[in-house]
Amino acid sequence: MKNKALSYLFYGIILLIEVIILSSCSSDDPEQVYTEGTNEYTNEWMYGQMKKYYRWNDAMPNQGDLSVNPKEYFARLLKTDDVFSYAMHPALPETAPKSLRQKFGFDISFIEYQGKVLGVILYALYDSPAKNNGLARGQLITSVDGVELTLNNYDSLYKNMTAATQLNLKLISYSAQLGFYNEKQVAISQGFSFTQPLLSQVITNGNTKIGYVEIPHFDVGMAKLFLQTFQELKNKQITELVLDLRYNGGGDIASATALSIILAPNIKSGDLFIEFEGNKNGGIVKQSFQQALESNEKNISFEALKNTHPNIQKVYILCGKHTASASEIIINNLSPFINVITIGEKTVGKDVAGFPVEDDRISGKKDWVLYPSIYKLFNAKHEGGYAAGINPSINADELENPEVFALGNRSEILLNTAINAISGNAGKAKMVKSHALPLSKVYTDADPLLVTP
Structure with missing residues (x-):
């Protein structure tokens, strides 16, 4: 009788545990609700949207710490080699992708020529801050904000330029007939460039x-x-x-x-x-x-x-x-x-x-x-x-x-x-008289290719 009573007791305990587990998993229980405006409120939404839409959603990590900055949190969700997905807040300009084209209407590449490092202006968009201040394709930049370009600093100077709101550039022109000529200083403030002509x-x-x-x-x-x-x-x-x-x-x-x-x-x-x-x-x-x-x-x-x-x-x-x-x-x-x-x-x-x-x-x-x-x-x-x-x-x-x-x-x-x-x-x-210098910065100026959902 004693063994039988113990068996009933053990069976009852098991049933009680199952009831507790089922109760804790009940769909009637409220989900975690986060306060509007908090990182948790934003990041939980981000995670859900990425799980639904992201091309590589199967490779996403677990939800993780929702308290971090949303920009940082979004980056954690991305596939390692995905450099094109991004998140931005329209009221926070610092969250938008940064580029010289978007800010000033031009871009550059770097070359080494006769032992000098030069920034080559590749283009200046029509009616842009760059164009309106005299920048043109083919001009050469020798210094940025008073700092002369060198092999050791050109990469970091380019990064600084993309984050700046104003640039002070020393420019010089070059031709096979004249060599270097027409050195000048140009100051450019951040502004808008609109639709470009063909x-x-x-x-x-x-x-x-x-x-x-x-x-x-x-x-x-x-x-x-x-x-x-x-x-x-x-x-x-x-x-x-x-x-x-x-x-x-x-x-x-x-x-x-x-x-x-x-x-x-x-x-x-x-x-x-x-x-x-x-x-x-x-x-x-x-x-x-x-x-x-x-x-x-x-x-x-x-x-x-x-x-x-x-x-x-x-x-x-x-x-x-x-x-x-x-x-x-x-x-x-x-x-x-x-x-x-x-x-x-x-x-x-x-x-x-x-x-x-x-x-x-x-x-x-x-x-x-x-x-x-x-x-x-x-x-x-x-x-x-x-x-x-x-x-x-x-x-x-x-x-x-x-x-x-x-x-x-x-x-x-x-x-x-x-x-x-x-x-x-x-x-x-x-x-070949000059050669291009590489940039460590991943190219981010590619526009998002938008499709109709």
Whole structure:
């Protein structure tokens, strides 16, 4: 009897433990609720959104410490080699990605020439703080805020420039005929740069008419401008085309699609243009030329764009370390439809897209916005995987000489290389007089490629 009583007692204890466990797991229990405005309140939301949308959500760590700064917390959720996803708060400018282009409207690279370290101005955007203060492509920077550039400090000085709100630069010009000349000081304050114009022209090389178009960015609504520009080139009977995307960090996918429709011959509106590959929640999304165009360009028809196709059999694309996102789509997604010849250096490697995820839990209040990598990108042949960058068909370094010509000048190294390739002339071997210096900073100026959720 005693053993039987003990058995009943033991069984009762087990039942009691099970009841307690079940009660603690009951769906009626309230979840942890965090106070609005706290890091925990924001970070819990971030984690949930990333688990839902992030392309590599299966590789995310556990929720972890929710009390840390949201910017730091978001970075902890990312795949190690994901340099494109970011989070920002519209009321906190310090959380936004930093670049010279966004702040001042220009960018630079560094070279070593005759024992000197020089910053080469690659471009100055139209009506930007840089352009309005006299900066132009090809000018050389010798010092920043009174500090002369050296091999030991150029990298850190560049980082400081991207974080600054005002720059004091010592500039000098260079030409093969004059050497160094026209030294001057320039002060630039942070400001805005707006929509940029297209640079287009026809270059006659023997009996060949070459169209040259430089596109600085793929802005929303550019289809009409592309239509006008390429109709003019078609009317001038070009038979070759050089498309300059070397400083185009991307932008609107519908805008890039509109250009692709113009350039790709013998396509139909229903032909597959792009494929988005998400996680298990997002799945695979395929878009035809028509669908990708209509995602943000509904006022210009597919047929109107297609009828503007010039008489070309191939397209030469100038590219480099700033060519990213929608510009890389032009290269990768046009290749199934037309021969694409790239000239320059390896591109950035932004083969991901997404859409902004906003924290709108509190009505009327601006809060954090996430720009996660949601989709990997592929073309009509399911070709993609260019996260390491797209290698050019023809290698060329635009900074192999300290004299850097304006974009569109046929003496400019990349354009000159394209003209030689078109004419079948490999060109004479050039004497390299300078060499580019690397930056440790990961390139962050690639625009988020936004798609319609």
